[in-house]
Amino acid sequence: MANDSPVHDLLFEAHTPLGFRVRVTRFRWELITTAKHPVMAGREREVQEALVNPDHIRRSRSDPSVYLFFYEP
Numbered sequence: 001m002a003n004d005s006p007v008h009d010l011l012f013e014a015h016t017p018l019g020f021r022v023r024v025t026r027f028r029w030e031l032i033t034t035a036k037h038p039v040m041a042g043r044e045r046e047v048q049e050a051l052v053n054p055d056h057i058r059r060s061r062s063d064p065s066v067y068l069f070f071y072e073p
Contacts, residue, residue, distance in 0.1 A: 012044060014051035018067065022051050046073055 009025045016022060024032075024047075033041040040047065050071030060066035 012048050014048045016051050016067075016069070017054065018057065046071065049073070 009027060011024050011026045011029050013021055013023045029044065050069045054069040054071050056070050058068045058070070060068055
């Protein structure tokens with residue numbers, strides 16, 4: 001029997017310096033790279049590095065519950 005749990009579709013997981021983890025499924029990454037930010041396609045490793053070792057972190061101006069992670073490779 002196939003397991004359709006989102007955990008089994010996990011693309012990557014990153015532990016942030018703010019003490020929480022970010023989990024991204026293949027489905028979510030496809031949505032991000034096709035609908036929202038096509039320029040990010042193929043840049044999974046850079047996104048992981050930005051989450052784990054950011055140059056700086058800011059809160060979103062439009063939603064204070066959202067953090068923006070910045071990284072200069």
